[in-house]
Amino acid sequence: MIADYVQLTTTTVLFIIIPLLYLIYYRKFHYFIFDQRTKVTKGKTSRGKCPPSFPNGWFWIINSCDLKPGHTKAISYCGRNLVLFRGTNGTPYVLDAFCAHMGAHLGFGGKVCHSTCIECPFHGWTFDGETGDCVLSGVENKIIRMADKYEYHDIENCTPVPNNDNTTNIYLKKVSEKEEIRLKRYICREINGSILVWYHSDEKLREHPLYEPFDLSNELKMNKMQPRGESINYINCHIQEIPENGADNRHFDFLHQSIIDIIFPFLKFHWTMISERATNPRLREIMVHPHPEVNAYKMRLLDTFINDSNRRFLNVLSLNCYIQIFSKHKIFIFNATGFQMGPSLVYLFLWSPYFQVTFFQTVTPLEKFNQRLMHRIFSTKPIPYWLSTLMLMGEVKQLFSDMNIWNNKIFGAKLSYNMKNDADKGLHSWRNWYTQFYEGCHEHESKSLLCRSLAYPPPQLFSLSSKLSICLTSLLPIDIRCSSVHSFE
Known part of the structure; x- marks a missing residue:
């Protein structure tokens, strides 16, 4: 009798309770968000001589799912206060935030009207999101005021x-x-579940982007990938420090060796990397990988995403990750093919014998020396949600090692390179490539108008109470939280 009871209990746990718990977890917590609750302030750290703070390019502003039709958001980026709103036609628009009449902020109390317009909450002046023109309200053909x-x-x-x-x-x-009467209009794109805004110091080029962000929809669909989570961090440094990190081969073995030292001190990461401009005619030859499946995947990515219109604005990375056991035996874990696009966008495609993952990274300068860094992870459906969460938090753990450097360093304006060393040679080439995004830039650093509180806050989050959160919290000095499902279609 007792044996039958034990068997029944075990069967119940295996076939009823565990699947039920996983179903609840799946439906409620399969999109994971980490938000760095402690925002980094500018502080008094001297940064030395630096390039302009706001380079020309595309910048991430908000997730598509966080802007509903007819809603407005006050946002800040590149030292500017802007208003973002979605017309009742479903299209997002971005304008200068302050009304041309008496300076009211359209992001606080402004109302969407006439499909594509926003009405000032102070005196009702109406601005068309498609042109920036101030139009007479109640007139169908939008007569300019x-x-x-x-x-x-x-x-x-x-x-x-x-x-x-x-x-x-x-x-x-x-x-x-x-x-x-008109307000300055900013070109924006809604793509890959995000809204990006184009910034350029040249007024003529502000309306005509030089390149377009990657559309990942076909790639994600082909590989049956889905969004699994994102991390948001705030960093106190010059914007260039963050993307330059990706081209810095040597720093990986110094900062990113550790896996979990306390538990597995004998396990270390080992990294090898190649960085090259997309304009190099020998790019495919340089990027060849010895693993046949990795190489086939990499070559297809090069053919898919690089074209004559964006080649000048791309730097390509190939990063190999190994686990080293007792500093002797190496096990290949994955290869990442990375595309650095412009000053702020990075697309990382990870191929492994065990999994396939895509990361999207973007850094947005809110003001001088204050950056918002966002990572989003997409993974194949067979990967359990707890595992994709662990991958994202592993990336955040590595990021905190970098942040400790970035938040306290000066910008390296005078450099000491050993040009016989491939790592330094690569950094020298990368800086020459990246500097093109400062051409014509003139710093616009608001002193009194820009307020950090105007920056768009992260999405509403829910507490995650689980063994996973306890485990991860023990590794990171952060708050870990989880949201309900986000749609990126």
């Missing part, structure tokens, strides 16, 4: 100018009559 423009003679000292009759003083002067 005309107005006279005034400004102070001397706003700092408030020095008056005598009127013609010498009886009154004038502090404001008319600078134009019946001028068309």
Whole structure:
């Protein structure tokens, strides 16, 4: 009788309780979000001489699922305050945040109207997201509003100018009559479940992006991948420090050897890497991998994503990861084919005999020396959700080693390179490639208008109470939380 009871209990656990628990876990927690709760402030660390803080390129602003039709968001990037809103037609638009009338912030109380427009909460002036024009509300053909423009003679000292009759003083002067009113419009793209905004210092190129972000939809569909999670970190450094890390071969063996020293001190990561510009005519030859399946995958990626229109703006990486046992035996874990696109976007395609994963990384400069770094992970369906979460948190653990350096270093403006060393030679080449994104840039560093609180906050998150969170929290000085399902279709 007792034996039958034990057998029944075991069967119940194996075939009913465990599947039920996994189903609950699957439905509620299969998209994992890590958000660094402690935001890094600018501090007083001297950075030395640096390139401009805001290079030309595409920057990630928000996840598509966090902007519903008819909703607005106050955002900041590249030292600017902007308003992002989704028209009732489903299209996202980005404009300068402050109304041209009296300076109200459209992201706080502004209302979406007329399908593509946003109405100022202060006096009802309406701006068209497609053009930035201020249009007369209630008019179907969107007639542009005309107005006279005034400004102070001397706003700092408030020095008056005598009127013609010498009886009154004038502090404001008319600078134009019946001028068309408009706000600056920013080009944005909604792709791969994200909204990206194009920034360029040249007004002519601000409306005409030089290259387009990768569309991953076909690649993810072909490999049956799905989004599994994302991490958001805030870093106190110059923007170039973060993407330059990917081309720095030697730092991997110094900062990223550790797996879990406390538990497995005899296990270490070993890395080898190649970095090369996409414009090199020998790129395919340089990127050849000895593993046939890795090589076939890598060559297909090169053919899929590199073309004549984006080649100049791409740097390609090939990173091999091994686990080293007792500093003697090496086991191949994966190869990552990486595409650094422009100053802020990175696409990493991992191929392994055991799994297949894609990472999307982007860094957004909120203001000078204040960066928001986002990683998103996509994995094949057979990978359990706890394992893809562990992969993402492993990446975050490695990132914290880098952040300890970035948050406290100066920018290396004067460099000591050993050009006989392949690693230094690669860094020299990478800096020459990256510097093109500063061409024509003039720093726009707001002193009083830019407020960190205007930056778009991360999505609403829910506490995750599980052994996994306890395990990971013991490894990282962070809060780990998990959201319900996000859609990236």
